Amino acid sequence: xxxxxxxxxxxxxxxxxxxxxxxxxxxxxxxxxxxxxxxxxxxxxxxxxxxxxxxxxxxxxxxxxxxxxxxxxxxxxxxxxxxxxxxxxxxxxxxxxxxxxxxxxxxxxxxxxxxxxxxxxxxxxxxxxxxxxxxxxxxxxxxxxxxxxxxxxxxxxxxxxxxxxxxxxxxxxxxxxxxxxxxxxxxxxxxxxxxxxxxxxxxxxxxxxxxxxxxxxxxxxxxxxxxxxxxxxxxxxxxxxxxxxxxxxxxxxxxxxxxxxxxxxxxxxxxxxxxxxxxxxxxxxxxx
Amino acid sequence: xxxxxxxxxxxxxxxxxxxxxxxxxxxxxxxxxxxxxxxxxxxxxxxxxxxxxxxxxxxxxxxxxxxxxxxxxxxxxxxxxxxxxxxxxxxxxxxxxxxxxxxxxxxxxxxxxxxxxxxxxxxxxxxxxxxxxxxxxxxxxxxxxxxxxxxxxxxxxxxxxxxxxxxxxxxxxxxxxxxxxxxxxxxxxxxxxxxxxxxxxxxxxxxxxxxxxxxxxxxxxxxxxxxxxxxxxxxxxxxxxxxxxxxxxxxxxxxxxxxxxxxxxxxxxxxxxxx
Numbered sequence: 375x376x377x378x379x380x381x382x383x384x385x386x387x388x389x390x391x392x393x394x395x396x397x398x399x400x401x402x403x404x405x406x407x408x409x410x411x412x413x414x415x416x417x418x419x420x421x422x423x424x425x426x427x428x429x430x431x432x433x434x435x436x437x438x439x440x441x442x443x444x445x446x447x448x449x450x451x452x453x454x455x456x457x458x459x460x461x462x463x464x465x466x467x468x469x470x471x472x473x474x475x476x477x478x479x480x481x482x483x484x485x486x487x488x489x490x491x492x493x494x495x496x497x498x499x500x501x502x503x504x505x506x507x508x509x510x511x512x513x514x515x516x517x518x519x520x521x522x523x524x525x526x527x528x529x530x531x532x533x534x535x536x537x538x539x540x541x542x543x544x545x546x547x548x549x550x551x552x553x554x555x556x557x558x559x560x561x562x563x564x565x566x567x568x569x570x571x572x573x574x575x576x577x578x579x580x581x582x583x584x585x586x587x588x589x590x591x592x593x594x595x596x597x598x599x600x601x602x603x604x605x606x607x608x609x610x611x612x613x614x615x616x617x618x619x620x621x622x623x624x625x626x627x628x629x630x631x632x633x634x635x636x637x638x639x640x641x642x643x644x645x646x647x648x649x650x651x652x653x654x655x656x657x658x659x660x661x662x
Numbered sequence: 663x664x665x666x667x668x669x670x671x672x673x674x675x676x677x678x679x680x681x682x683x684x685x686x687x688x689x690x691x692x693x694x695x696x697x698x699x700x701x702x703x704x705x706x707x708x709x710x711x712x713x714x715x716x717x718x719x720x721x722x723x724x725x726x727x728x729x730x731x732x733x734x735x736x737x738x739x740x741x742x743x744x745x746x747x748x749x750x751x752x753x754x755x756x757x758x759x760x761x762x763x764x765x766x767x768x769x770x771x772x773x774x775x776x777x778x779x780x781x782x783x784x785x786x787x788x789x790x791x792x793x794x795x796x797x798x799x800x801x802x803x804x805x806x807x808x809x810x811x812x813x814x815x816x817x818x819x820x821x822x823x824x825x826x827x828x829x830x831x832x833x834x835x836x837x838x839x840x841x842x843x844x845x846x847x848x849x850x851x852x853x854x855x856x857x858x859x860x861x862x863x864x865x866x867x868x869x870x871x872x873x874x875x876x877x878x879x880x881x882x883x884x885x886x887x888x889x890x891x892x893x894x895x896x897x898x899x900x901x902x903x904x905x906x907x908x909x910x911x912x913x914x915x916x917x918x919x920x921x922x923x924x925x926x927x928x929x930x931x932x933x934x935x936x937x
Contacts (some may be wrong), residue, residue: 549760549762552731556728653768
């Protein structure tokens with residue numbers, strides 16, 4: 375090949391198993407840097423928090439030390455873990471429904487201009503209304519609190535996925551559409567082989583946003599609902615700890631929520647990277 | 663669709679039958695722009711026809727109408743030697759190469775070339791050999807599993823050409839395919855296209871705005887005129903069978919270029935046709 379490519383990455387024209395050809399030492403120290411710096415900084419922050427509390431003798435009902443939070447996490451696990459499970463279940467169910475609904479509706483919307491125009495006002499109204507404001511209504515209409523929370527989280531996660539997906543389905547290369555026409559592709563073939571794969575990067579952006587929002591919505595909706603009892607999630611445990619001035623447990627619940635958020639972010643980013651790494655610019659490292 | 667479909671024709675030796683016949687084809691866009699007026703052109707089997715003209719002369723529009731991408735406002739397109747489908751198009755008999763490579767970035771080189779067959783419902787196993795043969799022909803057999811972003815501009819264009827030819831079409835339409843490439847790559851690809859044309863016997867309609875490219879490739883050049891787009895001159899050429907670097911500096915090539923260039927200048931400055 376006279377014009378063999380210069381910018382081909384380590385994977386160019388080779389199998390999946392091909393190891394990166396960069397010198398391993400550089401990669402190793404680079405990796406140490408990428409992990410070491412954030413971890414070290416985080417440890418330092420926790421240490422600073424610890425010494426601040428110890429030196430100033432801050433009472434634990436104002437600001438507990440990291441150790442107190444950790445021990446509360448351990449001791450109250452029996453109370454916190456069912457609540458965590460409830461919140462996680464609501465979040466993921468809502469996200470799943472939002473993915474199915476968002477992608478499905480987006481596909482319907484782009485089929486015809488009529489449908490799009492007809493549904494447009496509803497989409498805008500639902501998108502600009504702070505969904506939390508309809509939580510009290512949902513509590514009346516929904517058969518139980520859990521369902522109301524689920525609907526809230528679903529509505530919040532639904533729109534970023536819908537609007538990203540619509541944008542993606544509309545951003546297909548016109549010449550590729552022409553090509554599919556030329557070869558007499560059916561509507562179904564054009565959707566499955568062209569429009570859906572072409573909108574994957576948009577879908578992934580929607581997934582990452584929607585995943586984060588679903589958790590936020592699940593928590594905020596529970597605040598609004600103020601539910602109690604056995605079936606309640608982490609947000610209720612947070613409020614409860616505040617009423618009882620059990621601040622270490624409040625912090626423990628917060629830590630769990632943060633960990634859940636980080637896990638969702640990590641998971642959605644991983645899915646996105648796995649799907650796009652071979653072909654989309656967003657997932658490929660730039661080499662100059 | 664405004665295409666005339668002639669189901670039954672008298673049996674003629676297929677060698678002499680036209681591949682495509684345009685009769686008085688005009689195109690007016692919805693904004694009122696007259697892109698093409700009264701274009702009549704027959705293309706015979708095995709011809710290499712270039713449509714040459716300044717921008718706005720309707721050469722790309724003509725090509726797209728032939729491909730069935732947008733119906734003509736008036737006039738007819740006939741396919742005397744092809745079976746015609748319900749949309750008035752000779753399905754599977756036309757390959758198209760766009761100005762950009764127009765590859766699916768999420769598919770490998772193999773997947774991109776396999777596409778026309780996949781859309782026909784042929785399984786990957788059944789056509790693997792054909793696809794790989796086509797890739798070897800354009801020199802990309804080793805890159806079957808590479809993704810488009812890992813290829814250079816010239817290689818992407820080869821993939822695009824392979825995809826257009828993999829169904830063994832009768833007619834290959836090329837819309838300024840090498841306009842964005844550097845001169846060296848462009849000359850290499852010109853030679854490759856000539857080689858593929860000779861080997862496969864495909865009929866080619868090639869849109870370009872380069873006098874030198876059209877003079878090198880074609881055995882017939884249709885010079886077009888802008889505002890409104892129309893045919894200015896139809897120049898038959900008689901190039902040698904074998905063309906290579908030495909032909910590029912030969913007296914014959916120089917004379918051909920001079921003749922084509924003159925016709926193009928006439929078209930641009932609105933003088934009467936010589937050809």
